[in-house]
Amino acid sequence: MNSYLAKKQKKNELDIYLKPKLLKILERTTLFMKVYRSGKIPKIIRILPSIKNFEEMLWLTRPDTWSNSAVYSITRSFLPKLDKKQMSRFFSLILAPRFQETIFQRKSYSIHVQKALKISTNYPSIFFSSIVLPICESKHCSMKEGVAISAILMKYRFPPKIIITVIVRLINNPVSAPKCIILKTIINKNYLLPLRIIDILVDFFIANHNKFYFSHFKMLFLSFTKNYSTSLSTEDKQKLQKVKF
Numbered sequence: 110m111n112s113y114l115a116k117k118q119k120k121n122e123l124d125i126y127l128k129p130k131l132l133k134i135l136e137r138t139t140l141f142m143k144v145y146r147s148g149k150i151p152k153i154i155r156i157l158p159s160i161k162n163f164e165e166m167l168w169l170t171r172p173d174t175w176s177n178s179a180v181y182s183i184t185r186s187f188l189p190k191l192d193k194k195q196m197s198r199f200f201s202l203i204l205a206p207r208f209q210e211t212i213f214q215r216k217s218y219s220i221h222v223q224k225a226l227k228i229s230t231n232y233p234s235i236f237f238s239s240i241v242l243p244i245c246e247s248k249h250c251s252m253k254e255g256v257a258i259s260a261i262l263m264k265y266r267f268p269p270k271i272i273i274t275v276i277v278r279l280i281n282n283p284v285s286a287p288k289c290i291i292l293k294t295i296i297n298k299n300y301l302l303p304l305r306i307i308d309i310l311v312d313f314f315i316a317n318h319n320k321f322y323f324s325h326f327k328m329l330f331l332s333f334t335k336n337y338s339t340s341l342s343t344e345d346k347q348k349l350q351k352v353k354f
Contacts, residue, residue, distance in 0.1 A: 132169070139171045145179040154183060158190035164198055172203045180207055181221035184228050196232060200239035204229055208240065212257050226261060233267045237275055245291060246282055255287025259294040269300050276306060280313040289325035296332045307337055311345045318352050 138151045157166050175183070184204065191199060204225060211222045229236045241261075244254055272295060279288050302310075310333060320326040334341075334349065341349070 135166075135169045139169075139174065142170060142172075142175045142179040142183075145176050145182070147178060147182075150179070150182050150186060155186060158187055158195065163195055164202075167199075168202075173206070177207070177211070177219040177221040180204070181225045181228075184225040188228060188232065193235065196235050197239045200229060200235055201243065205240045205244065208257070209244065209254065212253050227265075230261070230265050230267070233271050237267075237271055242275065242278055245279060245288060250285065250287045252287055252290070255290040258287075259290050262291065262294045262298070266298065269302070272298075272300050273302065273306055276302075277309065280309065284317055284320050284323070284326055286323075286325045289323075289329045293325075293329045293332050296329065296336055299336050302337070302340070304340065304342070307340050308342075308345065310337075311341070311348055315348055315352060321352070 134153055138153055141151060142154070154170065157163055160166050172180075172183075180203065184199075187199060188196060207222055208226060211219050226240075229240065241258055244250055244258065276292065276295060279292055282288060314330055314333070317326065321330070330352075
């Protein structure tokens, strides 16, 4: 019985936002957002965060076709109104793909996408869990993506607790050039890291000592020893002295 009622409720919800008149409005909105440059965004877009079927309604406006200006304006309008779940979905389904798409364009990626990402960094936990880490942990993460993410990490400062999580996640994945570039940027920001994280990084370098022929890995190691030499214990220093490169 409960299952029947749930299905009926879902059908009623779908009927509401699939009414021909509403679909026509959303189709016109899609065309408008595709060529949007500045000014007010349509009212139907502004009220979406308050609608129960937020994600379904949003996708009917085809965010993959929005202009970069529209992505920025909607990000600025939406984020204060979204709960954590909605924000996570917005970041992963709209901001992350647009960020990756613009990275591979011939010109430097859009100033509007940069502004949208800057706003998203105000929510660091979701920013990293929904944009940065999924890109970094992908087997197909490219050098361009690594450099672009590093530029963001260099430009802004994030809570040490979140940075620690990022470090641990990255060093538990296979070594690659993009990950080394990102880790090097974090190391060069000289965050105050707990001694247990210093020890974990030392163990990471020792476990991957056969990667020292790899220039990006070597540069990461040198940055670590330069920035955290005073934090290394005598035992850690002895371990690292045995590492040859």
